[in-house]
Amino acid sequence: MPATIRDMGDEGLSMQARFEVTKKYAAAYESASKKQKGIILDQVVAVTGWNRDHARQQLRARMRQPKGRATATVAVIDRRRTKGCKYSYNARKVLQSVWATSGGLCGKYLAASMASWLQAMEAEGSLVEDQGRYNAEVRAELLAMSAATIDRYLAPTKATDPIRGKSTTRPGTLLRNSITIRKAGDEVETEPGFFEVDTVAHCGPTLKGEFCRSVNFTDLHTGWVFTRAIRNNAAVHVLGAFDHFIDQVPYMVTGIDCDNGSEFINHDLIG
Structure with a gap:
């Protein structure tokens, strides 16, 4: 010594x-x-x-x-030593495909709905057992992945090919002073009839080209929802969605709360 x-x-x-x-x-x-x-x-x-x-x-x-x-x-x-990957390379590659098909769900949502997505993609033909990288072992691995593991494996893919939502709302200047403004601190409605209204563009990561939109009406008191698909935000389509909404709602509409997009803030809709 x-x-x-x-x-x-x-x-x-x-x-x-x-x-x-x-x-x-x-x-x-x-x-x-x-x-x-x-x-x-x-x-x-x-x-x-x-x-x-x-x-x-x-x-x-x-x-x-x-x-x-x-x-x-x-x-x-x-x-x-660097800890090795718990799941196979094939499972990680198929995970990227499932994530893209889901529209870019976060790890928590994707882990909870993984079985449903795999079943849907199998029924549609995107995933076929023993073809490509997909097989029973890969399926079992995907179902066993935790939310944190999914987010960790998808981090490089998200960084290089992010899927982000696009905002199509363009502020409308017309009639802004003649429409009652509802503030966040206002009391919640105590009876059915007051609806939140918004449009959703089903465009994916780009606003280029034609794509479907939907107008969504949600009752603040009951949670009842009415949805109408439209081709675009032209006044004729938005007004048509409102007409169908009024015909279908099972009780009287007492008010609507929408954003300041020009598809809502216009003379035709207020009239």
């Missing part, structure tokens, strides 16, 4: 000197008894200022250092 290391006090040691200390005591540490290892470890801690766990790690690293590198001054601080 080597002699006791001299206490350096407040002078401290350089990083290279600390590595030399651990290299000097590594051989003795490897062949020492449990009690002797504790003494060596105490000495290394006292001189280097490292905590015991880090000092032990460095001693073991020097023990594993191959021959011919004894004079090396650069040491690997952390030799912990």
